[in-house]
Amino acid sequence: MKKELEALLAVQAQDTRIRALEEKIQRILKQRQQLQATVEAEAKTLEAEKHKLADLERLSRERNAAVDDLDSQIRKYQQQLEGGLVSFKEMESLRELVQHSRERIEKLEEEAISLMDQVVKESEAMVQREGSFSQWKGRMDEEIAEVDRELEEQRRKIDGERMKRQALAEQVDAALFERYERLLAEYEDPLASVRDGRCTSCNLQLSEITIERVREGLDILTCENCLRILYS
Numbered sequence: 196m197k198k199e200l201e202a203l204l205a206v207q208a209q210d211t212r213i214r215a216l217e218e219k220i221q222r223i224l225k226q227r228q229q230l231q232a233t234v235e236a237e238a239k240t241l242e243a244e245k246h247k248l249a250d251l252e253r254l255s256r257e258r259n260a261a262v263d264d265l266d267s268q269i270r271k272y273q274q275q276l277e278g279g280l281v282s283f284k285e286m287e288s289l290r291e292l293v294q295h296s297r298e299r300i301e302k303l304e305e306e307a308i309s310l311m312d313q314v315v316k317e318s319e320a321m322v323q324r325e326g327s328f329s330q331w332k333g334r335m336d337e338e339i340a341e342v343d344r345e346l347e348e349q350r351r352k353i354d355g356e357r358m359k360r361q362a363l364a365e366q367v368d369a370a371l372f373e374r375y376e377r378l379l380a381e382y383e384d385p386l387a388s389v390r391d392g393r394c395t396s397c398n399l400q401l402s403e404i405t406i407e408r409v410r411e412g413l414d415i416l417t418c419e420n421c422l423r424i425l426y427s
């Protein structure tokens with residue numbers, strides 16, 4: 196085989212190696228994205244839970260404030276009643292108001308207590324939840340850092356392989372290499388071997404002359420169908 200063709204075959208083998216590394220890097224990148232997305236989704240869920248707890252706390256405060264307001268309102272009614280400076284009719288309606296307000300405050304107090312209990316329970320749960328989240332996130336961050344190291348290593352590897360390719364390419368005639376590069380835009384394997392008189396890439400039955408000349412290895416020949424560079 197022509198020495199140039201041998202060099203070109205080495206380039207093609209190198210390209211296969213580089214392609215495999217590129218695919219590997221893509222896989223690692225995808226894995227990294229998935230890890231990142233999982234962390235982000237979990238953080239978002241936790242954030243939503245925190246908002247819910249904050250809403251509950253606000254509701255609890257509001258209910259307590261309502262109890263206090265009503266309580267001072269009842270005191271005012273009572274002061275008015277005790278002051279005795281109101282008519283009988285007004286006293287009747289004030290008593291009714293006090294009665295009604297006491298019923299309401301009882302209900303409000305029950306709600307306020309139940310809300311406070313809920314806040315305490317949910318806050319405790321949140322402390323636990325945040326603790327386990329930060330532990331889990333720590334592990335995920337470690338995993339992502341591990342993926343990054345792997346990525347770094349594969350990138351270093353591919354840089355090395357590309358440099359090797361460059362060195363190999365320099366051993367090939369410039370015009371022939373250009374042809375290879377053009378074919379590479381279309382095929383992963385610009386070089387095809389001849390077996391049983393056929394181009395092994397596109398399976399075309401080659402002419403006797405072509406087969407013979409490929410065997411001699413004196414010229415660079417191409418498949419009449421796919422235009423790949425032939426070797427035997």
Ligand SMILES: [Zn+2]
Pocket residue numbers: 387394395396397398399418419420421422423
């Ligand atoms: Zn072919």
